[in-house]
Amino acid sequence: xxxxxxxxxxxxxxxxxxxxxxxxxxxxxxxxxxxxxxxxxxxxxxxxxxxxxxxxxxxxxxxxxxxxxxxxxxxxxxxxxxxxxxxxxxxxxxxxxxxxxxxxxxxxxxxxxxxxxxxxxxxxxxxxxxxxxxx
Amino acid sequence: xxxxxxxxxxxxxxxxxxxxxxxxxxxxxxxxxxxxxxxxxxxxxxxxxxxxxxxxxxxxxxxxxxxxxxxxxxxxxxxxxxxxxxxxxxxxxxxxxxxxxxxxxxxxxxxxxxxxxxxxxxxxxxxxxxxxxxxxxxxxxxxxxxxxxxxxxxxxxxxxxxxxxxxxxxxxxxxxxxxxxxxxxxxxxxxxxxxxxxxxxxxxxxxxxxxxxxxxxxxxxxxxxxxxxxxxxxxxxxxxxxxxxxxxxxxxxxxxxxxxxxxxxxxxxxxxxxxxxxxxxxxxxxxxxxxxxxxxxxxxxxxxxxxxxxxxxxxxxxxxxxxxxxxxxxxxxxxxxxxxxxxxxxxxxxxxxxxxxxxxxxxxxxxxxxxxxxxxxxxxxxxxxxxxxxxxxxxxxxxxxxxxxxxxxxxxxxxxxxxxxxxxxxxxxxxxxxxxxxxxxxxxxxxxxxxxxxxxxxxxxxxxxxxxxxxxxxxxxxxxxxxxxxxxxxxxxxxxxxxxxxxxxxxxxxxxxxxxxxxxxxxxxxxxxxxxxxxxxxxxxxxxxxxxxxxxxxxxxxxxxxxxxxxxxxxxxxxxxxxxxxxxxxxxxxxxxxxxxxxxxxxxxxxxxxxxxxxxxxxxxxxxxxxxxxxxxxxxxxxxxxxxxxxxxxxxxxxxxxxxxxxxxxxxxxxxxxxxxxxxxxxxxxxxxxxxxxxxxxxxxxxxxxxxxxxxxxxxxxxxxxxxxxxxxxxxxxxxxxxxxxxxxxxxxxxxxxxxxxxx
Numbered sequence: 061x062x063x064x065x066x067x068x069x070x071x072x073x074x075x076x077x078x079x080x081x082x083x084x085x086x087x088x089x090x091x092x093x094x095x096x097x098x099x100x101x102x103x104x105x106x107x108x109x110x111x112x113x114x115x116x117x118x119x120x121x122x123x124x125x126x127x128x129x130x131x132x133x134x135x136x137x138x139x140x141x142x143x144x145x146x147x148x149x150x151x152x153x154x155x156x157x158x159x160x161x162x163x164x165x166x167x168x169x170x171x172x173x174x175x176x177x178x179x180x181x182x183x184x185x186x187x188x189x190x191x192x193x194x195x
Numbered sequence: 196x197x198x199x200x201x202x203x204x205x206x207x208x209x210x211x212x213x214x215x216x217x218x219x220x221x222x223x224x225x226x227x228x229x230x231x232x233x234x235x236x237x238x239x240x241x242x243x244x245x246x247x248x249x250x251x252x253x254x255x256x257x258x259x260x261x262x263x264x265x266x267x268x269x270x271x272x273x274x275x276x277x278x279x280x281x282x283x284x285x286x287x288x289x290x291x292x293x294x295x296x297x298x299x300x301x302x303x304x305x306x307x308x309x310x311x312x313x314x315x316x317x318x319x320x321x322x323x324x325x326x327x328x329x330x331x332x333x334x335x336x337x338x339x340x341x342x343x344x345x346x347x348x349x350x351x352x353x354x355x356x357x358x359x360x361x362x363x364x365x366x367x368x369x370x371x372x373x374x375x376x377x378x379x380x381x382x383x384x385x386x387x388x389x390x391x392x393x394x395x396x397x398x399x400x401x402x403x404x405x406x407x408x409x410x411x412x413x414x415x416x417x418x419x420x421x422x423x424x425x426x427x428x429x430x431x432x433x434x435x436x437x438x439x440x441x442x443x444x445x446x447x448x449x450x451x452x453x454x455x456x457x458x459x460x461x462x463x464x465x466x467x468x469x470x471x472x473x474x475x476x477x478x479x480x481x482x483x484x485x486x487x488x489x490x491x492x493x494x495x496x497x498x499x500x501x502x503x504x505x506x507x508x509x510x511x512x513x514x515x516x517x518x519x520x521x522x523x524x525x526x527x528x529x530x531x532x533x534x535x536x537x538x539x540x541x542x543x544x545x546x547x548x549x550x551x552x553x554x555x556x557x558x559x560x561x562x563x564x565x566x567x568x569x570x571x572x573x574x575x576x577x578x579x580x581x582x583x584x585x586x587x588x589x590x591x592x593x594x595x596x597x598x599x600x601x602x603x604x605x606x607x608x609x610x611x612x613x614x615x616x617x618x619x620x621x622x623x624x625x626x627x628x629x630x631x632x633x634x635x636x637x638x639x640x641x642x643x644x645x646x647x648x649x650x651x652x653x654x655x656x657x658x659x660x661x662x663x664x665x666x667x668x669x670x671x672x673x674x675x676x677x678x679x680x681x682x683x684x685x686x687x688x689x690x691x692x693x694x695x696x697x698x699x700x701x702x703x704x705x706x707x708x709x710x711x712x713x714x715x716x717x718x719x720x721x722x723x724x725x726x727x728x729x730x731x732x733x734x735x736x737x738x739x740x741x742x743x744x745x746x747x748x749x750x751x752x753x754x755x756x757x758x759x760x761x762x763x764x765x766x767x768x769x770x771x772x773x774x775x776x777x778x779x780x781x782x783x784x785x786x787x788x789x790x791x792x793x794x795x796x797x798x799x800x801x802x803x804x805x806x807x808x809x810x811x812x813x814x815x816x817x818x819x820x821x822x823x824x825x826x827x828x829x830x831x832x833x834x835x836x837x838x839x840x841x842x843x844x845x846x847x848x849x850x851x852x853x854x855x856x857x858x859x860x861x862x863x864x865x866x867x868x869x870x871x872x873x874x875x876x877x878x879x880x881x882x883x884x885x886x887x888x889x890x891x892x893x894x895x896x897x898x899x900x901x902x903x904x905x906x907x908x909x910x911x912x913x914x915x916x917x918x919x920x921x922x923x924x925x926x927x928x929x930x931x932x933x934x935x936x937x938x939x940x941x942x943x944x945x946x947x948x949x950x951x952x953x954x955x
Binding site for chain 1: 913
């Protein structure tokens with residue numbers, strides 16, 4: 061499979077961006093009030109599920125292709141923990157948050173988590189965001 | 196004579212004749228099975244193998260998981276090769292290479308001109324297909340060239356099943372752990388067994404031009420091609436199918452609309468059912484169903500993952516502790532176990548509900564059986580782990596280890612234990628049903644039918660006890676398919692049809708007389724094909740041509756009722772909307788409708804795809820087999836198990852409010868996930884393998900060379916979306932069941948619950 065590494069990575073990155081962008085759009089429309097229904101409409105939810113399933117598949121593929129040494133410093137483990145946090149915050153931002161303030165706070169926190177994960181993935185370093193800021 | 200009586204007589208005669216023929220065929224298989232030689236000697240009298248070597252080799256093969264790691268005569272797992280076809284190809288190539296070096300001074304057979312290759316291949320066919328078995332002395336005589344080629348192949352297997360570093364990549368491609376068989380003597384006898392299976396596949400029956408396995412596997416180098424009978428009976432089977440469809444169509448046209456009850460009940464009749472202590476005790480059967488189902492999915496994911504990383508799971512050396520043959524064994528066994536547990540639980544739940552009678556100590560019996568089932572699962576699995584890790588020794592393997600027969604893998608002791616457990620189940624259901632069986636009212640025939648199907652489920656598992664440790668492979672296969680086909684596919688189906696019809700009569704939606712006739716008729720129709728259809732699994736298992744003819748003809752008839760399953764699906768769906776309170780049963784009904792859908796797609800279409808002899812000659816053991824396996828076993832019986840479980844839970848927790856979103860997620864995820872797995876991975880890989888098998892021979896379609904191509908790898912990965920969606924469905928089901936006990940939703944009044952659901 062290593063011969064398909066560039067394509068799979070591109071698929072992964074594309075779906076990461078697509079997933080994040082869709083979340084951003086959904087969160088913003090929900091905050092906007094009158095357009096809020098759009099964010100939770102069935103086609104939008106299914107689009108989100110589809111993107112995330114492809115993203116996950118590509119992630120699993122990358123995981124088997126790359127040698128384990130690549131993950132030795134724990135950046136992937138950190139990212140996975142943050143993924144759980146991101147998903148949790150995401151559901152509160154879009155669905156479970158009872159008040160508008162809670163939804164907004166969770167939305168902002170989710171975006172910050174996403175940005176952190178993005179930085180970790182780019183730098184292959186659990187402290188990637190800090191290093192990026194210091195640099 | 197009334198209609199029902201005529202049908203009862205018809206069913207009895209049909210079963211008597213079908214089983215008579217099936218048993219006669221068993222006798223024929225026994226008489227015409229490929230012989231087990233006492234010795235295999237070269238022309239100068241050197242002993243190459245003895246019967247003891249071959250028999251011990253089979254024990255070794257069984258102890259490492261047998262059919263769960265690669266396959267023999269096409270029956271077994273799909274990642275490692277078919278050892279019969281692999282041996283045959285390697286032996287043919289070794290002989291031809293040697294002749295090419297000697298006669299033409301080239302490196303190998305592939306370097307020869309086509310006409311030279313044709314000459315040598317013909318020479319090989321004349322020698323290798325010749326039957327040199329002497330029945331009087333029990334000796335097979337081989338020439339020196341063949342002995343040399345066999346030694347070369349045996350050497351390859353010795354290194355493959357050991358820890359030879361050079362073959363590490365191949366082991367990884369086959370998902371075999373290093374040192375699969377640590378003992379060198381065991382590896383040598385394993386080779387003897389593989390050779391014997393290949394000998395039977397290439398040696399012509401005395402006085403005939405077909406081999407013991409009806410020329411299976413396809414291998415042009417040795418002249419193995421589909422026999423004329425495969426073409427003939429394939430065409431005839433299609434004719435029988437069309438004729439059967441026409442006949443049943445005529446019947447449906449004649450019989451018209453069924454009689455409906457004059458007045459439908461105004462509220463749910465079952466809501467008044469008194470839940471007795473023993474009925475309540477069946478709850479834990481359903482909890483264990485959920486637990487086993489989740490573990491089965493996890494093991495399935497690991498088994499599938501072994502196709503991309505042969506010894507690892509994301510960098511973790513999993514094959515050292517849980518090798519492929521174990522994950523696959525447990526995955527396939529758990530499928531039968533959790534589905535069977537759901538049905539056992541259903542039987543125990545509805546029996547007192549039907550009769551209104553709670554026999555003494557019934558609850559104790561239910562609890563005891565549950566503990567027995569747990570002990571069987573844990574004990575049998577522990578034995579299998581010890582066997583595959585080669586810690587048990589051959590002596591105890593048959594009784595306590597791994598029998599190596601797919602779906603009947605558990606050691607003989609555990610098989611007996613399960614058989615006794617099923618006897619206990621039968622007793623418990625029987626004694627609870629007894630008052631209803633004795634009551635001479637109009638419900639009696641359908642209760643009798645339900646009871647007879649439980650008797651059949653209890654007793655027919657006994658077919659799995661009919662073989663011994665050294666019974667001939669062909670005969671083991673014969674009895675094994677009694678269990679897998681007759682028990683699982685036949686009598687589970689009778690039980691399912693009877694139980695669903697019965698539930699509808701209890702709900703007051705069907706007249707008992709109509710339901711009885713419909714169930715009897717349905718049973719006759721699918722038993723007409725089902726009993727002798729068992730033989731379609733045995734075309735190439737060292738059996739005579741009669742098996743091929745009977746199996747092809749009758750298994751085509753199995754598909755006939757499936758062509759009309761739309762009637763049943765619509766009927767079920769309609770009943771689901773017959774009264775407002777039926778909304779309470781919306782989800783069990785939808786699962787029953789899904790059963791009908793997958794019966795058509797998984798059992799009917801994907802089943803018939805591999806059913807006739809000619810397709811199966813190329814397709815058995817390719818990914819088209821799990822395509823049928825997953826969509827039929829989960830699609831039909833799994834969905835049914837879930838449906839029945841939901842039905843029982845409705846009664847057990849009558850006041851609980853069911854979460855629509857959770858059940859909707861569960862239902863659609865399971866269906867979409869299953870379709871995804873089937874259509875995105877199994878079907879495309881299967882079709883690619885089929886083309887390869889037809890073009891280059893069966894061995895190639897199963898070889899590492901073919902299966903390790905990037906395209907196949909990619910298709911395997913395409914399973915992930917489907918599998919993830921499927922898992923979400925299973926987790927939703929687990930969540931739903933858990934919530935019925937843990938912090939259930941605010942109870943709503945019984946009558947109102949349905950209406951609320953209907954509105955939502």
